[in-house]
Amino acid sequence: MGKRMYYVFKFILENKDKGISAKEIQERLEDYEIYLDIKTVYSCIHQINDFFYEWLHENMITSIKRVGFKIQTDFLEDGELQFLLDSIVFHQDLKNDDKQNLQNKLLSLSSYHQKQRLVHFKPSKRDLHFSLFLNLTTIMKAIENKSVLSFQYINYVIKRNHLTEVPSLHGNNQDQYIISPYQIVSQNNHYYVIGYNDKFKNALSTYRVDRMRLIQTIRDSYIDIREQFDLTDEIEKTTNMYISQNRDTIQLECDQKLLRELVSRFGTDITAQKLYQQQYLVTILDTPISDGLIGWLMMLQDQVKVIAPESLQIEMKKRIEKMLTLYNHDNEI
Incomplete structure (x- = not known):
């Protein structure tokens, strides 16, 4: 044009x-x-x-x-554009400047009257020290070209009662991490890169992209060990700290009003049997028994009760008793 x-x-x-x-x-x-x-x-x-x-x-x-x-017809429908703009503005790993630039690009094909129909939310003010777009671009090009990546991986220390970002010193060379990148994946609204770090022989390493700093490609030998792994299985096991290798059928007793929440988490491939009044017994097959699941169940408090497996029920009781001990200790003080 x-x-x-x-x-x-x-x-x-x-x-x-x-x-x-x-x-x-x-x-x-x-x-x-x-x-x-x-x-x-x-x-x-x-x-x-x-x-x-x-x-x-x-x-x-x-x-x-x-x-x-x-x-007569906007390039994106109102609902499509609203969804994309909201996804940008509420993404926790994007700098405000990057959010604004990307939104402006989307809106450049939008008519004045469509813009008037949109709901414009203001982003939260977060002082980020990295550009997610720049990080992703560098990693994606490195994967395509089979180039080795060097970066710092951040940690936090407390200075003057505030968390301060510092580079981790557990890299290949103190604060320098060197990897052969294989794939980018997304879990829990964060991006991860999976690759090979020669500090960990015959294993894959996973790094959260928003925790990577000073990413650059370097002249080094690219090592490809992907054939040794089922990468799909490795992604499930390594990119989400809440994913567990232990899977089981779980049964929960809950009120009918909680069914929508269960579908949101587990999908529609669950069964529900009415027990009494508005109480249901929900069965979910082949579910990872993980810290993430336990934390989610505890968040629901008395709205849900674990019926099976017994091991999960016992773990829930332990967590609840530990919390009770913690608060009782506060009262003694």
Whole structure:
């Protein structure tokens, strides 16, 4: 799309009225030292519609008699754009500048009237010391080119009662971590890179991308040991600290109002048997018995009771008794 087409498109997108005439477009183009006759303005609009037609399957710009040109179909539907903007603004690992830049790119294809229909949420103010986009880009290119990565991996110390970011000293060379990267995965709204660190022979290592700093490619031998592993299985085991290798069928007694919460976590492949009144016995097959599951069950407090397996029930009792001891100790003090 050339310069003149860009500005014709821009004027139509940003027009606040019901439409903009070819004459108005022609006059506004002159502000940018672009001089077109009316016929060429019509031709530009026709080319813009041709450009977007394969995506939209209809014309983006329509002409209304005695009104002018207006956006008939936005590139993204309102719901699609709202979802994408919200996903950006609420992502905890993105700098505010990166959030704003990405949102601006999405909105550049949005009409004035669509922007007015959107709900704009303000991002939380977090002072991040890294760019997730830059980290991901560097890692993805390294994976494609089979290049070795060097980076620092952060830890925290307390200074003046505040947590301060410092590099971990457990790398290949003190604070320098050296890996051959294989794959990026996403778990729990965080990105991870899986690769090989020669400190851990015949094993895969996993690092959270938002904890990596000063990432760069270096001239070193790329070591590929992926054939030794079922990478899909390794992803499940290593990228989520809440994932457990121990799996079992669990049964929970809960109120009917909790069923939606259970579906949100486990999906619809569960069975529910009515016990009495609004109480149900829910059975979930082949579920990881993990710290994440236990923490989630404890968060639900007295809304749910573990019936099986017995080992999970015993562990829940231990956790509850430990918490009770902790608070009773406070009362003694």
